Amino acid sequence: MRYRRVKGTRDILPHEAEARRGLESQVHEQLSKAGFLPILTPTFEYYELYQRSTGESSDIVTKEMYRFQDMGGRDLALRPEGTPSVMRAVLENRLKIPIRLWYVMPMFRQDKPQKGRYREHTQVGVEVIGEAEPQADIELIKLGFDLFTLMGIKGMFLELNTIGCRECRSGYTEQLTGFLKEHHDELCADCKVRMNRNPLRVFDCKVASCQSILKQAPSQRDHLCSACIEHFDAVKAGLERFSIPYEENERLVRGLDYYSRTVIEFKSSTLGAQDTVCGGGRYDYLMGELGGPPTAAVGFAFGVERALLASRGEGIFEFNQSSIPLLLLPLGDEAKVYSLELLFKLREAGIGVQAEFRSGNLSKQLKRANTRNACKVLIIGENEIASGKFILRDMQTGDQQEVGFDELLNLFCSAKGQSC
Numbered sequence: 001m002r003y004r005r006v007k008g009t010r011d012i013l014p015h016e017a018e019a020r021r022g023l024e025s026q027v028h029e030q031l032s033k034a035g036f037l038p039i040l041t042p043t044f045e046y047y048e049l050y051q052r053s054t055g056e057s058s059d060i061v062t063k064e065m066y067r068f069q070d071m072g073g074r075d076l077a078l079r080p081e082g083t084p085s086v087m088r089a090v091l092e093n094r095l096k097i098p099i100r101l102w103y104v105m106p107m108f109r110q111d112k113p114q115k116g117r118y119r120e121h122t123q124v125g126v127e128v129i130g131e132a133e134p135q136a137d138i139e140l141i142k143l144g145f146d147l148f149t150l151m152g153i154k155g156m157f158l159e160l161n162t163i164g165c166r167e168c169r170s171g172y173t174e175q176l177t178g179f180l181k182e183h184h185d186e187l188c189a190d191c192k193v194r195m196n197r198n199p200l201r202v203f204d205c206k207v208a209s210c211q212s213i214l215k216q217a218p219s220q221r222d223h224l225c226s227a228c229i230e231h232f233d234a235v236k237a238g239l240e241r242f243s244i245p246y247e248e249n250e251r252l253v254r255g256l257d258y259y260s261r262t263v264i265e266f267k268s269s270t271l272g273a274q275d276t277v278c279g280g281g282r283y284d285y286l287m288g289e290l291g292g293p294p295t296a297a298v299g300f301a302f303g304v305e306r307a308l309l310a311s312r313g314e315g316i317f318e319f320n321q322s323s324i325p326l327l328l329l330p331l332g333d334e335a336k337v338y339s340l341e342l343l344f345k346l347r348e349a350g351i352g353v354q355a356e357f358r359s360g361n362l363s364k365q366l367k368r369a370n371t372r373n374a375c376k377v378l379i380i381g382e383n384e385i386a387s388g389k390f391i392l393r394d395m396q397t398g399d400q401q402e403v404g405f406d407e408l409l410n411l412f413c414s415a416k417g418q419s420c
Contacts, residue, residue: 008110008119019316020122020304023151024104027124030147034139036102036126041085043106047077053084053258053289064109078108082125082301083258083283084290090129091292098130104304114274116306125301126280129287132296134231137262137282138238140298144278145244148266152311153277155269158244161252162232162261163200164224166285172223173199183213203253219250228261235262254279258286264300268310277310278302326412327374328355329365331381338385345405351412369395378408 005011012020028038047067066078079085082103090099103125110119126143128136141158148156163169180187180195180202187195187202191210194201203214224232239246254263263281271277280300287295308316326346330339339355346353356368362379369377379391389402392411403411 006119008113010118010120014322015318016308016316018322019308019312023304023308024124026150027102027104027147030143030150031102031126034100034143036100039086039089039101039103040105041079041082041089041103044076044078045085045088047075049084049088049290050077050080053087053286064111066108066110079105080107080109082107082123083127083286083299086125086127087129087286087290087292087297091287091290097295098128101127101129115271116309117274117303118305122304123301124304124307125299127297127299129297130295131298132284134234134238134262136296136298137231137235138242140280140300141235141239141264142242142244144264144266144280144300144302148277148307151307153266153268153307154310156277156310157267157269158239158246159249159252159265159267160236160239160246161249161263162224162228162235163253163259163263164220164228165260168223168225168228169200169220172218172220175218175223176200176202176220179217186210186213200253203251214251221250231261254281258283258289260284262298266300266302270310270313271306277306321373324354324372324374325352325376326354327369327372327377328353329362329369329377329379330355330357331362331365331379334382335380335385339380342380342405346408346412349409349413351409366393366395378403 047065050065065080068076068078070076082105086101086103089095090097090101103123105123105125106120107123108120113119126140128140145158164172176199177195180191180199184192184195186209188205188207188210191202191205191207194205202210202217205211205214236246236248249265252263252265253259254265259281261282261284264279265276266278267275268277269275278300279302280298282296282298284294284296286297287293328339328343330336336357339357343353343355354372354374356365356372358368360368365379366377374395377393377395379393384390388404390404390408391400392403392408393400
């Protein structure tokens with residue numbers, strides 16, 4: 001029987017794995033400069049953590065969660081997002097606040113696989129915990145903008161909104177619910193549920209008929225309190241000061257219950273309909289929902305796969321055999337033993353080198369070197385071992401020269417960093 005990977009999962013082949021390491025290195029470098037500390041949380045948590053924080057009516061909880069019972073009967077779930085887990089860890093471990101944290105972790109959502117988004121995918125998350133000022137929002141957005149620019153995200157643009165606070169949101173929720181009741185029969189089944197549990201979620205609906213109805217919905221901007229207006233104006237002024245282009249989108253709400261005030265999405269025009277690269281915003285109520293003291297917080301998260309797709313294109317998912325700078329070709333058993341010692345000496349000197357230990361004559365060995373995409377090969381036989389002079393062959397030009405160990409070191413060390 002031939003086994004296949006589970007739908008919505010994927011194998012990360014060497015070419016892409018290297019690109020991911022490069023992206024994560026860029027993230028690490030930039031976030032470290034900004035005072036962010038790394039954190040990792042368990043892959044699975046108690047189901048109640050996400051039910052409580054993300055919201056019982058959210059698509060994540062109602063449709064997408066990988067929920068299961070373990071052998072002890074505990075109600076658990078694979079981690080669908082990082083923020084609740086990080087906040088739980090801050091509370092449980094009594095980390096000193098304010099604190100800035102970041103992570104790279106796999107997430108699991110049982111939704112329909114999309115372009116650059118899979119049922120198991122990797123997210124980079126950034127959390128600023130304990131800072132309520134609009135300057136924290138500005139700094140975080142600027143950080144994301146600079147990071148995505150550094151990554152080379154193509155066609156990038158920012159959408160921005162405010163969803164207010166609990167005090168000013170109640171009046172709008174009441175008016176919105178009244179509007180939705182007037183159009184009850186025209187709404188999809190999901191929006192009929194959202195209308196009673198969390199009306200703001202209707203703006204996340206992708207059904208065309210619902211989107212058409214919502215164009216006539218009342219605006220939340222008319223219900224914002226003075227504090228929320230002042231906060232949002234300060235955020236916009238900060239973005240303009242740093243020349244960060246943005247578009248205001250009054251229908252942008254994000255899909256999670258814990259958001260308040262500022263919400264953001266970085267998008268890329270290269271991704272088609274599913275164009276969101278990064279989402280985030282302020283979540284000042286989440287710590288309190290999890291049993292902690294009221295604590296302001298703001299953050300964002302983005303999928304590594306989608307970011308790579310927006311920056312590198314479809315080719316990033318293709319696997320191309322990497323070149324080998326130097327391949328040792330031992331001819332005979334004695335040469336194999338000698339080559340193994342030479343292999344480690346060359347690596348200790350900083351040279352990227354491999355060896356072809358399969359038996360075969362020189363012609364067969366050279367064919368194997370071509371298959372392995374070797375730039376240069378070092379031919380080692382009994383005569384070469386006796387004389388201390390080896391044959392170095394350029395696999396592209398076919399040129400050959402005799403070199404000793406010191407000459408070999410000089411050749412490769414002087415050319416270090418150059419590709420073949």
